[in-house]
Amino acid sequence: MCKIKMIAIDVDGTLLNSKKELTKKVKDTILRAQSAGIKVVIATGRPLSGIKPLLNELKLANQKDQYVICFGGGVVETTSENILLEKTLTYDDYVDLEAISLKLGLHFHASTPDRIYTANRDIGDYTLYEANLVNLGISYRTPAEMKKIKIVKCMYVDEQELLDHKIADHTPFAHLDNRIAFTKTAPSYYEANPKGVSKGSALRFLCQKLNLTSENLMAIGDEENDLSMIKYAGVGVAMGNAVPAVKQVAQVITEDCDHDGVAKIIEKYI
CATH class of the missing domain: 3.40.50.1000 (HAD superfamily/HAD-like)
Structure with a gap:
């Protein structure tokens, strides 16, 4: 060894x-x-x-x-x-990922090296938890305001039971599989990174x-x-x-x- x-x-x-x-x-x-x-x-x-x-x-x-x-x-x-x-996500990636969160009713945020961004005024408990855990501030931005922001990853964050139920069927995410990698990283986290x-x-x-x-x-x-x-x-x-x-x-x-x-x-x- x-x-x-x-x-x-x-x-x-x-x-x-x-x-x-x-x-x-x-x-x-x-x-x-x-x-x-x-x-x-x-x-x-x-x-x-x-x-x-x-x-x-x-x-x-x-x-x-x-x-x-x-x-x-x-x-x-x-x-x-x-x-x-x-390696970062594109703006189109972000828009498509955020749209899925709206359809599924899951809290969602985007992460950058220096900030967390959410388009939901009702900020999720797990977004607040993540921000505190990694020592980053949170900003509210509409999707249109995210065009020039460099996004490293996005996260669906919600109660474990709800999250597991919503991601059990991969169909809503499947159309992005050619450019996005989806991974369950914690009981209440489902993350989206650039493919590869x-x-x-x-x-x-x-x-x-x-x-x-x-x-x-x-x-x-x-x-x-x-x-x-x-x-x-x-x-x-x-x-x-x-x-x-x-x-x-x-x-x-x-x-x-x-x-x-x-x-x-x-x-x-x-």
């Missing part, structure tokens, strides 16, 4: 426990891995603003040679905010930049948007709390996020 030179770690439900805490054991283990020369890459659906406190704790912040994958693979950048790769965007494709790009191969990579995650990186990595790890689809493709299953699963798998393999 000495081949492992980089560890990609999801945030919610993986790096953080169910209380959104970074435990001392996980933090100390990651710091020890870094001291041993292992590069640690946070791979998350959040924007950079939503992980800055974690980067500070892990001594990764504001560095030209440390990297993060944000927006589920839509952006690859250094922790000093130099963007290396960025994933944590796996972002890690492939980063490995090529750093002259690494997939055999040099360990990837740890719990949700459907972690599938691609777990499949790509030489050592793909599912958390004990991972959804069944992730556990099915992982080579290894570690403890859950409330029992320091990230620390235990790093200690075992590195």
